[in-house]
Amino acid sequence: MTQEQLWQVLDPLWADPRVLSALFCGSAATIVLLKWLGHRQIQQKMEEARRTRDLALERMEKAARRFKQENPGTQTAHILSLTMVELAEKLKEGSLSPESVLYSYIGKALEVNQEVNCVIDFVHGCEDQLQKLKKQKEKGLLYGIPVSIKDHIDCKGHVSTGGLVKFLGQVKEEDSVIVQVLKSQGAIPFVKTNIPQTMINYDCSNLIFGQTLNPLNHQKTPGGSSGGEGALIAGGGSLLGIGSDVAGSIRLPSSFCGLCGLKPTGFRISKLGVISPIAGMSSVIGMLGPIARDVDSLALCMKALLCEEMFRLDPTVPPIPFDEEVYTSSKPLRIGYYEEDGYFQPSPSMKRAVQQTRKLLQEAGHTIVPFAPPKIDYMVDELFTRGIFSDGAAHLVDSFKGDIVDPNLKSQFNTYRLPALLKRILAIILKPIYPRIARDLSALCGVGSAKNLWDQHVAVAVG
Ligand SMILES: CCCCCCCC/C=C\CCCCCCCC(=O)NCC(=O)O
Secondary structure, three states: OOHHHHHHHHHHHHHOHHHHHHHHHHHHHHHHHHHHHHHHHHHHHHHHHHHHHHHHHHHHHHHHHHHHHHOOOOOHHHHHHOOHHHHHHHHHHOOOOHHHHHHHHHHHHHHHHHHHOOEEEEOOOHHHHHHHHHHOOOOOOOOOOEEEEEOOEOOOOOEOOOOOHHHOOOEOOOOOHHHHHHHHOOOEEEEEEOOOOOOOOOOOEEOOOEEOOEOOEOOOOOOOOOHHHHHHHHOOOOOEEEEEEOOOOOHHHHHHOOOEEOOOOOOOOOOOOEOOOOOOOOOOOOEEEEEEOOHHHHHHHHHHHOOHHHHHHOOOOOOOOOOHHHHHOOOOOEEEEOOOOOOOOOOHHHHHHHHHHHHHHHHOOOEEEEOOOOOHHHHHHHHHHHHHOOOOOHHHHHHOOOOOOOHHHHHHHHHHOOOHHHHHHHHHHHOOOOHHHHHHHHHOOOOOOHHHHHHHHHHHHHO
């Protein structure tokens, strides 16, 4: 049949409004059906992940119960009350067994989880790690210390979800480098903890595992993105956690939960075996780091991590060990501080904390120098925000494909996915009334070209 003959057959049909409306309704119904099927598939995957999580929690419960029955004399309350440094000493000298410590923390983590929903998986290999440790002659710096691990850090046999459905089912075949190093130092990674969807957020909620609450006040968030860590440690269910931080993800939950956290200098710790929805973004350097109840725990963790094993497993990590001399030195220091950075409004409690710290440092003989962070608007808008979103948020928006956006992230996500032209027009309109929002919107357009990205990297390097 020629094209002309085909049109002769079709022409009268096209002119018929019933055919047109049937075609329109059919297409609309197909789109709705496909969307519904996609949605249902996502829901099913999330339900499956929740079932797996519930089974893991049951397994934890059984392990803790069995240990309690077999060891009724275990001084759980005493173990849980010790600082990490005290615990490490007792484990090393043998006055406490790694079993008693691990199972005490498994039991407590379950209790805290019931209250604030912070644990998403039980690292079942922890019981094998325990047996392995007992056979080793050499005791590492973290011998017998249970450690909680943020969701996106790979643990062999477990999924790193990023709070995203697309990663569900992808069971990791290897431990991340940081988990390998922790184990080589005698630590026992025992649970994985909750995060916000994608981790580019300061709350702690995703549609797979739900919202994590702050144990100090259930009306509040524990902060994010290492919010599961913050909640678990603040609740007493772990005494050392590994989080990650690009733009506050260790520091915010530590602050919101009354804990200590450290974002180490860039590249200090290996990130091999860690997932990220913005992998490739290198204007603001992300790092893994510890969260704990006190500074000495952070120092002990860093001392343990900055070891030959880390430098061997990831040769891109500078082989510089922890500087004990600097850490223990009592030489007076010259320390800069500010109460307000001229951009973000500090709460009265934040100001108070800075003032109290300043006073204590002065009393300890240090020289305290107030300073104003230079070119703050340029630093925050052009180097930080435009740096994180140098691709115009394209990678982040892509990571939501095949997923449902958590309601907590909806306004954030909707802003990111606006076309660049619209963001630019809105920025121009809003500039006279809301200059900061206008600058944010402009920064969210990204840098535009590879040439501009190189210029941006230079600007970050020279300030
Ligand atoms: C009209 C509304 C305008 C909204 C403008 C939004 C501007 C957003 C600017 C900055 C937000 C950056 C959020 C970054 C969170 C990063 C948390 C983090 O460190 N994650 C990494 C990790 O967990 O490793």
